[in-house]
Amino acid sequence: MPKTLPALFLACVVTLAASQAQALSGFWTASAPGSYEGRLASSGLSLVVVTTLYVSNGELVGGYTFYEDSDTGVSGTLDSFKQTGVNSCNFVWHDQYGSGVLNLTFASDGSSFTGEWSAYGYPSQTFPWDGYKLNSPE
DSSP states (O other): OOOOHHHHHHHHHHHHHHHHHHHHHHHHHHTSOEEEEEEEEETTEEEEEEEEEEEETTEEEEEEEEESSSSOEEEEEEEEEEEOSSSEEEEEEEETTEEEEEEEEEOTTSSEEEEEEEETTOTTOOEEEEEEEEEOOO
């Protein structure tokens, strides 16, 4: 029995979606992991931050440390990865000051990202967070 046009169209859409999912997942596992140095804004200051992303149990997760002064680092974690575009995603951040959302957009080669963070309860108050890759995991 010949395939009908709607069935053929559906088969093409499913195949395309599956191939895009494979290509997108490759970026996150191959290009995004590593350590990035950059800056984030907090309390009216531009602070140095080191963000590290890695794959754990098949999910992209990470951590970060930002420096309130030359001796005081505040460390936190990044979890609940959600892909929001080809090279963009968001995480939930957690540290001693609270938690919220971090939205990142990566360069196509994974060498850097730009982003913004907000605290839960204040989604319209966003602050910059960026990073340039220092290294990739071995």
